[in-house]
Amino acid sequence: MARLRLIGGAWRSRLLTMPDLPGLRPTPDRVRETLFNWLGQDLTGLSCLDLFAGTGALGFEAASRAAARVTLVERDRRLARRLEENRRLLGGDTVRILLADALECARAWSEPVDVLFLDPPYRERWPERLEPWLDRLVRPEGAIYLEAEHEIETLGAWHTVKRGRAGQVHYHLLERSP
16 A cells, blocks of 8 residues: 655645555655645635546645535546545545546546546546536636646646746646636
8 A cells, every 4th residue: 555645725735555566656745845836725615526546645735725625536446445444544524435437437527627637547548538527517717736747838718827847847837728
């Protein structure tokens, strides 16, 4: 089992366990710290969706910072079970776990969120595949956090306003073009 430490909010320093699976790459502490500095440390009242939950690091960090609703989507049954166990351990009543495929979930999603987290598997063109649904997934004044193996300037009507790099990972904060 791998361990993940939450870095901020009400659950700061809490440790979560995750199966040590090939291809599972939790967002590093330093990158999560940067992301939540960009978003603001207090997410009170915001709704968040993580279409590639994996370890749940981004969603649990958002819930720890008082997001009103956090939905974690994971297609791997083992990971979804562990996410549910971690949710119960934290008492995360605002966190919902969905066992589903990201693309199917995006197609069926009906209520736009304030923040969309996208940390998809690399080399599968996920950002481009999800682009047609972004405007329906995220409120016009919302934000998209995206990790990718390369820099991304725009994604449909969304453009990168902040970016960083940690090793091979390029991370971006996108906002909707006016």
